[in-house]
Amino acid sequence: MSKKTLIVIGNGMVGHHFLEQFVASPGAAEYDILVFGEEKQLAYDRVHLSEYFTGSTHADLAMGTADWYSAQGVELRLDESVTTLNRDRKRVTTPKGEYGYDELVLATGSFPFVPPIEGREHPHCFVYRTLDDLDAIRASAREGKSGVVVGGGLLGLEAANALTNLGLQAHVVEFAPRLMPVQLDTDGGALLRHKIEELGVQVHTEKATTAIVEGENARLRMNFSDDSHLETDLIVFSAGIRPQDALARSSDLEIGERGGVVVNDQCTTSDPHIHAIGECALWDQRIFGLVAPGYTMARTLSAVLNRDRDAAFTGADMSTKLKLLGVDVGSIGDAHGQTPGARNIRFNDEQAGHYRRMVISEDGKTLLGAILVGDNSHYDTLLQYALNGIALPTNPETLILPEGQGGAPALGPDALPETASICSCHNVTKGDICNVIDAGCGDLASVKAETKASTGCGGCTALLKNVVDSELEKRGVEVNTDLCEHFPYSRQDLFHLVKVNGIRTFRTLISQHGRGQGCDICKPAVGSILATCWNEHILATDHVPLQDTNDTFMANMQKNGTYSIVPRIPGGEITPDKLIVLGEVAKQYNLYTKITGGQRVDLFGATLSELPEIWEQLIAAGFETGHAYGKSLRTVKSCVGNTWCRYGVQDSVGMAIHLENRYKGLRAPHKVKMAVSGCTRECAEAQSKDFGVIATENGWNLFVCGNGGMRPRHGDLFATDLSDEALIRTIDRVVMFYVRTADRLQRTSVWMENLEGGLDYLKQVVLEDSLGICAELEEHMNNIAGTYQCEWKTAVEDPEKRKRFREFVNLPQQIDPVQEWTTERGQRRPVSESA
Amino acid sequence: MKARTCWNAVCTVEDLVPESGIAVWTEDGPVAVFYLPHRLPALFAISHTDPFSGANVLARGITGDLKGEPIVASPLYKQHFNLNTGVCLEDDSVRVKTYAVLLDGNRILLETAHKQREAVAA
Ligand SMILES: Cc1cc2nc3c(=O)[nH]c(=O)nc-3n(C[C@H](O)[C@H](O)[C@H](O)COP(=O)(O)OP(=O)(O)OC[C@H]3O[C@@H](n4cnc5c(N)ncnc54)[C@H](O)[C@@H]3O)c2cc1C
Ligand code: SF4
Numbered sequence: 001m002s003k004k005t006l007i008v009i010g011n012g013m014v015g016h017h018f019l020e021q022f023v024a025s026p027g028a029a030e031y032d033i034l035v036f037g038e039e040k041q042l043a044y045d046r047v048h049l050s051e052y053f054t055g056s057t058h059a060d061l062a063m064g065t066a067d068w069y070s071a072q073g074v075e076l077r078l079d080e081s082v083t084t085l086n087r088d089r090k091r092v093t094t095p096k097g098e099y100g101y102d103e104l105v106l107a108t109g110s111f112p113f114v115p116p117i118e119g120r121e122h123p124h125c126f127v128y129r130t131l132d133d134l135d136a137i138r139a140s141a142r143e144g145k146s147g148v149v150v151g152g153g154l155l156g157l158e159a160a161n162a163l164t165n166l167g168l169q170a171h172v173v174e175f176a177p178r179l180m181p182v183q184l185d186t187d188g189g190a191l192l193r194h195k196i197e198e199l200g201v202q203v204h205t206e207k208a209t210t211a212i213v214e215g216e217n218a219r220l221r222m223n224f225s226d227d228s229h230l231e232t233d234l235i236v237f238s239a240g241i242r243p244q245d246a247l248a249r250s251s252d253l254e255i256g257e258r259g260g261v262v263v264n265d266q267c268t269t270s271d272p273h274i275h276a277i278g279e280c281a282l283w284d285q286r287i288f289g290l291v292a293p294g295y296t297m298a299r300t301l302s303a304v305l306n307r308d309r310d311a312a313f314t315g316a317d318m319s320t321k322l323k324l325l326g327v328d329v330g331s332i333g334d335a336h337g338q339t340p341g342a343r344n345i346r347f348n349d350e351q352a353g354h355y356r357r358m359v360i361s362e363d364g365k366t367l368l369g370a371i372l373v374g375d376n377s378h379y380d381t382l383l384q385y386a387l388n389g390i391a392l393p394t395n396p397e398t399l400i401l402p403e404g405q406g407g408a409p410a411l412g413p414d415a416l417p418e419t420a421s422i423c424s425c426h427n428v429t430k431g432d433i434c435n436v437i438d439a440g441c442g443d444l445a446s447v448k449a450e451t452k453a454s455t456g457c458g459g460c461t462a463l464l465k466n467v468v469d470s471e472l473e474k475r476g477v478e479v480n481t482d483l484c485e486h487f488p489y490s491r492q493d494l495f496h497l498v499k500v501n502g503i504r505t506f507r508t509l510i511s512q513h514g515r516g517q518g519c520d521i522c523k524p525a526v527g528s529i530l531a532t533c534w535n536e537h538i539l540a541t542d543h544v545p546l547q548d549t550n551d552t553f554m555a556n557m558q559k560n561g562t563y564s565i566v567p568r569i570p571g572g573e574i575t576p577d578k579l580i581v582l583g584e585v586a587k588q589y590n591l592y593t594k595i596t597g598g599q600r601v602d603l604f605g606a607t608l609s610e611l612p613e614i615w616e617q618l619i620a621a622g623f624e625t626g627h628a629y630g631k632s633l634r635t636v637k638s639c640v641g642n643t644w645c646r647y648g649v650q651d652s653v654g655m656a657i658h659l660e661n662r663y664k665g666l667r668a669p670h671k672v673k674m675a676v677s678g679c680t681r682e683c684a685e686a687q688s689k690d691f692g693v694i695a696t697e698n699g700w701n702l703f704v705c706g707n708g709g710m711r712p713r714h715g716d717l718f719a720t721d722l723s724d725e726a727l728i729r730t731i732d733r734v735v736m737f738y739v740r741t742a743d744r745l746q747r748t749s750v751w752m753e754n755l756e757g758g759l760d761y762l763k764q765v766v767l768e769d770s771l772g773i774c775a776e777l778e779e780h781m782n783n784i785a786g787t788y789q790c791e792w793k794t795a796v797e798d799p800e801k802r803k804r805f806r807e808f809v810n811l812p813q814q815i816d817p818v819q820e821w822t823t824e825r826g827q828r829r830p831v832s833e834s835a
Numbered sequence: 836m837k838a839r840t841c842w843n844a845v846c847t848v849e850d851l852v853p854e855s856g857i858a859v860w861t862e863d864g865p866v867a868v869f870y871l872p873h874r875l876p877a878l879f880a881i882s883h884t885d886p887f888s889g890a891n892v893l894a895r896g897i898t899g900d901l902k903g904e905p906i907v908a909s910p911l912y913k914q915h916f917n918l919n920t921g922v923c924l925e926d927d928s929v930r931v932k933t934y935a936v937l938l939d940g941n942r943i944l945l946e947t948a949h950k951q952r953e954a955v956a957a
Contacts, residue, residue: 516903
């Protein structure tokens with residue numbers, strides 16, 4: 001019997017998921033499968049599209065590979081869109097040919113709606129849906145300063161965040177009176193707006209754009225119906241999506257009044273041989289703009305094509321949880337309380353910036369919906385109550401009150417029924433997880449691989465980990481947090497062991513609490529712990545072998561084995577004389593010279609034996625080590641502040657120098673960066689640092705746990721209008737708490753994200769001293785600041801330590817033979833391998 | 836036939852750093868000598884050249900043991916090399932040269948291939 005042909009139109013998230021399901025089923029043997037995709041790229045994870053701006057590539061986001069398709073015998077035709085559908089002859093056409101089908105699947109997704117505004121075709125107007133869109137936005141942003149997102153919904157805010165990441169001043173223009181009108185109510189929308197504006201995004205509500213024209217000070221100008229206007233360099237439309245139903249329309253399939261290919265519970269259209277899944281499908285008068293319902297449709301259709309008579313799509317949960325510009329937002333079920341008789345419980349803490357609303361049934365027994373802004377820690381619990389119809393406690397308000405004020409503890413994984421849905425994208429229940437654990441999965445990674453849980457939108461990651469940990473623990477499996485094979489402890493455990501038992505050497509620690517000789521994981525980790533606890537010179541004999549080469553030789557090793565040198569220039573302030581010394585030294589040793597992002601000077605290409613000689617000269621000129629090699633404070637960047645700048649309200653340089661001198665040399669789990677801006681214009685980019693200080697009329701605002709680089713994170717506003725003393729005291733406490741509790745190589749941003757209780761907990765510990773350790777943290781920091789020594793000064797003065805800097809101990813004059821150099825733009829650099 | 840080798844004194848005990856490595860220059864090129872006082876034997880020597888980068892840096896790596904075998908981690912790209920065999924743990928097709936090393940009184944002796952001076956030049 002010859003095979004039938006199955007054609008899938010659209011290679012997006014849902015189309016791909018359908019193929020994954022279908023090729024693994026027995027029914028697949030009956031078909032030759034042919035897939036058409038309009039985009040050039042293979043199906044990718046659109047949910048995480050924005051990560052394309054923060055370092056992810058198509059390969060990172062791709063959902064499968066071309067090899068997978070060919071191994072499954074699926075013919076994949078990308079960059080080939082289907083232009084017509086002839087139902088009578090059961091054929092589709094593309095610009096490249098005509099193809100017959102027996103069964104047809106429409107998985108064409110949706111397209112962004114662009115309101116019919118005059119001037120919307122301007123080349124700097126965009127939408128936000130595909131990788132190509134993002135490439136175009138990136139190119140346009142390069143030359144621009146500001147960007148407007150039209151539409152203040154979920155996607156619009158995500159786009160605004162992306163524009164901020166691209167370095168633009170972002171604006172959001174919304175027609176409705178509040179942000180996220182679909183998911184949030186008035187109070188929630190107002191709080192979200194407040195928080196987002198605090199982060200520098202400007203929000204304009206109740207604005208209807210009438211025309212887009214050439215701008216005067218920027219590329220474009222948007223005119224609004226109330227006669228106001230806004231100038232901007234680019235515009236991103238995010239005013240909703242429309243189902244991509246063009247093929248269905250032109251071939252007279254049944255279409256909904258407002259678009260969408262009408263399907264029944266079997267995901268079949270008005271033509272029994274044509275099916276539709278994902279965002280193009282209209283089920284029960286509804287379009288589902290999320291990936292999880294699309295995946296459920298894909299699974300249903302796969303079962304239907306396998307002649308499963310019971311398979312049916314029965315609707316889907318539209319709850320969402322996200323972090324928009326670092327602000328938590330959650331919306332569950334009937335968030336607006338539209339169920340007849342529904343009652344509300346609201347908790348609104350304007351001080352902390354938390355808003356929570358529960359919608360409960362008339363009889364008070366079940367949770368119908370919820371809205372959360374500012375803190376999503378209650379989301380998982382509330383969602384479980386709503387999805388599984390778990391009976392509410394007698395005082396349901398305890399579920400949204402803060403803990404300690406009568407708030408109930410979160411619903412533990414134990415309290416969930418077996419049927420509780422943990423991952424809605426891949427339809428994984430708690431029971432499924434228990435099954436794979438019983439079948440041998442012994443850790444989170446293998447549970448993920450086996451069930452696919454948490455590989456969709458990722459919203460359930462934390463819950464999944466809790467369930468897996470708790471189930472493993474129940475089965476007597478220890479959850480492994482060991483540092484490495486030598487220590488059955490986490491970094492935090494080791495910190496306590498060292499501190500409590502007064503251990504001062506690696507050898508004592510490993511012989512009493514570990515096994516073997518150590519390795520490149522535990523040695524530097526313990527080295528850093530010892531340095532924090534006792535602050536001894538890192539070249540003390542016992543400590544030398546613990547350090548990474550950068551720490552050992554107090555310089556940064558580069559790819560050809562030479563080192564770079566970064567002297568400390570506190571706050572970026574330097575006298576002309578010192579600048580000349582740097583130039584002279586660089587010239588003498590032929591060092592490649594570059595200005596760093598942290599407002600200092602990096603000198604590259606010094607050999608091991610040159611390091612002490614160079615430092616002798618630098619120290620004589622008054623320089624100190626910059627610790628660019630260490631897991632410790634790097635720089636405190638500053639703007640020029642009120643000593644020169646006409647906007648400045650405080651002396652940001654003075655404060656930066658003060659901070660840099662206080663925290664220099666402190667050893668931490670990872671590098672620490674700080675910055676101080678002299679006013680809210682934020683020229684020092686303090687919010688992207690581990691500790692960011694921004695001057696106010698009354699003192700200083702402190703932001704903590706920000707990050708730049710590969711995974712940018714805005715710092716969280718931690719305290720406002722602090723005096724100089726209060727600022728130092730607060731940073732002392734946070735930094736020491738971080739040093740004591742973070743994991744090895746964990747930056748403050750990741751530490752914060754993993755800290756149970758998050759920002760609020762940290763505030764309690766540091767501002768309210770809930771653990772009663774603040775005095776100890778401050779004393780510890782004072783000690784460290786008091787025993788500071790410039791490591792390079794100590795090293796060059798000690799002949800024993802200087803011995804370490806011989807390139808070859810038997811031939812002091814021998815020059816490292818493999819270093820080949822070339823000259824580029826007037827400076828020396830290593831010959832690269834490819835050259 | 837076994838290649839002819841010779842023993843050369845390359846440094847003294849005072850030059851060594853416990854639990855760490857130092858580099859010496861030999862006829863055979865740069866060699867890293869490691870001193871792990873808690874093992875028997877305690878001396879190891881391998882090529883100082885990191886095969887992945889071509890840079891002479893292995894003596895500056897962190898030493899230790901993995902599954903009981905003595906190792907050094909390259910300070911550049913962090914691959915581990917077995918100090919006994921020179922084999923790279925991450926990619927066993929890569930192997931650095933190893934040398935026999937001895938303590939003779941206060942001197943450290945290294946066995947390198949004996950370079951015969953070419954008697955006749957063409
Ligand atoms: C920035 C962004 C963030 C998002 N965040 C979330 C989130 O946090 N959570 C969530 O649940 N959802 C989120 N979504 C929505 C989610 O991405 C969609 O629900 C999902 O991608 C829908 O999958 P689909 O396969 O139906 O459509 P798509 O993924 O859009 O795939 C449809 C594909 O069909 C192709 N196509 C269309 N017509 C033709 C034709 N005639 N011939 C050939 N090919 C054709 C299209 O080019 C497209 O590649 C987000 C979306 C975006 C854009
Ligand atoms: S942040 Fe304020 S004080 Fe500092 S340079 Fe910018 S405008 Fe001036």
